Amino acid sequence: MKLLEDKILKEGKVLNGDVLKVDGFLNHRLDVALLSELGKDIAETQKDCGANLILTVESSGIAIAFAAAEFMKLPVLVAKKNKSSNISDGVYSSPVFSYTHQTQNNVVVSKEYLGKGDKVLVVDDFLASGNAAIGLLSLIEQAGATAVGFVAAIEKEYQGGRALIEKKGVPVYSLARIVKMNAGEIVFD
């Protein structure tokens, strides 16, 4: 999506060779008008996916998921991150390792809000190694629900997450797909 690619080229910063800092518009300061446009694009590209629910994970997935949900007229389920190893009976839980923070979290949703028969579109801000994505797909599997698609605003294709998701039979769509990145350049697919 050209609008997002242009914004990344204009305002994104590549740190330490591999971290794309987009906190001026995507996940710290939110460019709400831009995010609405991203939501509209998601709604258009996913209009035939059959989802009755969008699943995302706190906290940087919430805004993009919400923007898509408004156009798709769907509710959003926000998976919580939880450091505790005490998991209550009332939730589905899956471990996720964060390379950025070098920490292990659980992603958790209440069983009350995800169940058999749900058709779930997963929406997140980033797709890189796919760790978070696989954790979210596991929640859907545990609930006996179906993942109908995975959408990321920005994909770092070379980190391999897409392949892991597609291997589970879940289609992947990203609005900006980075195939190569370093301090001097960002190359899109």
Next chain:
Amino acid sequence: MKLLEDKILKEGKVLNGDVLKVDGFLNHRLDVALLSELGKDIAETQKDCGANLILTVESSGIAIAFAAAEFMKLPVLVAKKNKSSNISDGVYSSPVFSYTHQTQNNVVVSKEYLGKGDKVLVVDDFLASGNAAIGLLSLIEQAGATAVGFVAAIEKEYQGGRALIEKKGVPVYSLARIVKMNAGEIVFD
């Protein structure tokens, strides 16, 4: 706001006498259509506040802040919660004690996105004791910016947060104002 009060009466659950569980529509599963209506109400009631920025805190403030920002055509700055005592030079930071989780966090924003001259409307999901609110207002003060208002979706008036905010000269608006609550009843102002 009657729409929100009715939703709370219909789906809210009072736990342990004082915890209002609204995670079916406000902060775990998001009722996006309802949140859009709340955003519209905030935009209408705050249309003369003069804000150029909305400030909220992750993660349960993001959706309501985003919904308001869409109608107000403003960006949102999302304060991050940070357990670490290592605060970098590039941020404003303020300690916040959470009664719900019995933990101390810092709320943190990048200096890059909040500065002198900014007129800031703070939007959050809950106002209770006012701890989080005071932490957010402190970030605004540190930046030399001005808080033009504080908005909460749900206020537990009897916990005293409103008075703390108003003492700082900041007007408070809540969409549903609970004056009394127990397992058997929820009473609005």
